[in-house]
Amino acid sequence: MFALVLIGLLVRYSVALKPNVLMVMIDDLRPALGLYGDPDAYSPNIDKLATKSFVFTNVFAQQALCAPSRNSLLTSRRPDSLHLYDFYSYWRDSVGNFTTLPQLFKDHGYYTHSIGKIFHPGISSNYTDDSPYSWSDKPFHPQTEKYKEAKVCVTSDGTFARNVICPVIVDAQPGGTLPDLESLAAAKKFLKSYKGEKPYFLAVGFHKPHLPLKFPVEYLDYHQGEVELPVNRWRPPLLPTVAWNPWLDVKNRDDIKKLNISFPFGGMPDNVTKEIIRNYNAATSYIDSLVGSLLDEVDSNNTIIVLTSDHGWSRGEHGEFSKFSNFDVATRVPLIVHVPGLSNAEIRITQLVELVDLFPTLVDLTQVAPALEVCTKNGSNSILCTEGQSLVPIMVANARNQLNKAGGKRAVFSQYPRPGAFPSVTPDSDRPRLEDINIMGYSIRTTRYRYTEWIKFNHTTFMPDWSKVYGKELYDHLIDPLENMNLVTRSELSYVIDSMHKQLILGWRFA
Secondary structure, eight states: OHHHHHHHHHHHTTOOSSOEEEEEEETTOOSOSGGGTOTTOOOHHHHHHHTTSEEEEEEEOSSSSHHHHHHHHHHTOOHHHHTOSSSSOOHHHHTOOOOOHHHHHHHTTOEEEEEESSSOSSGGGTTTTSTTTSOSSOOBOOGGGGGTTSSOEEOTTSOEEOOSEEEEOGGGSGGGSOHHHHHHHHHHHHHHHOOOSSOEEEEEEEOTTSSSEEEEGGGGGGGOSOOOOOTTOSOOTTOOGGGOOOOHHHHTSHHHHTTOOOTTTOOOOHHHHHHHHHHHHHHHHHHHHHHHHHHTTSOTTSEEEEEEESOOOEESGGGOEESOSSSHHHHEEEEEEEOTTTOSSOEEEOSOEEGGGHHHHHHHHHTSSSOOOBOSSTTOOOSSOBSSOOSHHHHHHHHTTOGGGOOOOSOEEEEEEESSSSOOTTTTSSSOOGGGOOEEEEEEEOSSEEEEEEEEEETTTTEEEEEEEEEEEEEETTTOTTOOOOOTTOGGGHHHHHHHHHHHHHOGGGO
């Protein structure tokens, strides 16, 4: 019945069935864009896309780490179902032969092509970007990707280093270009030359603003003003030690190593924080220009366009940098969806959304296959089901200005693993391998609260032990949107804590 109603709605709004699909993935991009109200952003091209799109303002990743988040989005399965919390397993071998988003489109009449970073490279996508299952031809990776961690950042004394901050002169780089420039060229070549009878599903993944912050130096011209520091740039006094992200990836870069910041709780100097923010913004402006050039080649009248990220990135909030946590700044991402015929103006959607929702949404928008059934249990052996919810009913209700019918989720869920209750270098607290994971931080976010429990976790059976708790966090977004005040010790809020605890254990199926 839902499928018939949905088809009727899409036809009424002139949404073409079997449209092309362009999915743009931007690595480590928090909602630091003009359209999300960031005063220091310069993102005219993405902002322009938003003027004819659905703009989702409360979207969350399932884990603030590249491989788990990307595999979760692309299979519509959560990390606990994929058994992937690091970079080192492939779900088809270790859990089940789950169908991916591009695979479903490929199997139902689409030509699918991957450019740049879509799946995380390495064993987590079988060293092939999940080919040949997901893609109609060989995925494209830039030649200069091999230099992504090379010492190519020019220092003040004229030497080269592996830095966090790394504006460059493109012609002087190895190969005379940068990976994202190569990906853009490959994507434009595909769009100009593709004459196939099938509609296409094109996925384009840009690397920046992922570390290192390496981008053409001229993009700093857009960010010469004074940088505003985070008001909450200190470790919250009631933050459990297990929750702390000691940002080892940042500290291990040459320019930050020189600062001799003490481990694990030493703070970043304000002047360096400002420059990291400035250069993150410049790297984002660089990607924005590439997105604009890419969109110039796309016929938006018959193409669904999706732009999102794998997770956010802390820029000094809570005294932390990078991702590796359950805070909003690490888990919240932008999501922009242009649907020809349905989004002819900017339509803001404030309902809670998760990245696992994107798969069933695109299935429903294109009617490429019947609506996905909800997976019956974690790790369901069904090769095709979803652990998300289609956003189409919300989108249609908002497009028709019938917000009372929009519905949506009461809560969304994220998680992050730790090797122990105190930050460590070995094992790496930020990126522990599966065999080192002993604690899992499960987090639930409602419109008002974020509640997190750090509990014992068995990395062999993949089972949590809710009776062994290493730390708890409760943040009230009504009075504390920056998540600075951990209220978990407030006895007058015991009823809230008890309710959130029960919802967290029940999980996403009951949200």
